[in-house]
Amino acid sequence: MPEKQTLTKSELAEQCNVGLDKVAQWCNVDYYEELVKLGYTKTQKIFTPRQTKFLMANLIEYSEP
Numbered sequence: 001m002p003e004k005q006t007l008t009k010s011e012l013a014e015q016c017n018v019g020l021d022k023v024a025q026w027c028n029v030d031y032y033e034e035l036v037k038l039g040y041t042k043t044q045k046i047f048t049p050r051q052t053k054f055l056m057a058n059l060i061e062y063s064e065p
Contacts, residue, residue: 005049012047016059031058 007015013023027035028042031054038050047055 005052007047007052007055008045009047012055012059026055026059031055 009020009023009027013020016023027040032040034054035051038054039048040051
């Protein structure tokens with residue numbers, strides 16, 4: 001199955017088996033500086049393909065079954 005190019009914050013939380021509060025921490029604290037360089041804003045609901053690729057690369061331990 002091909003990897004999805006974009007993800008919503010809810011889809012990321014579900015895929016990583018965490019709550020939206022954890023996703024907010026990752027996006028707005030832990031990886032904020034890197035995501036901003038990729039065009040991230042705190043109010044966006046859907047991650048761009050580049051942001052999705054970055055998050056999946058950095059959250060690999062959460063995204064594996």
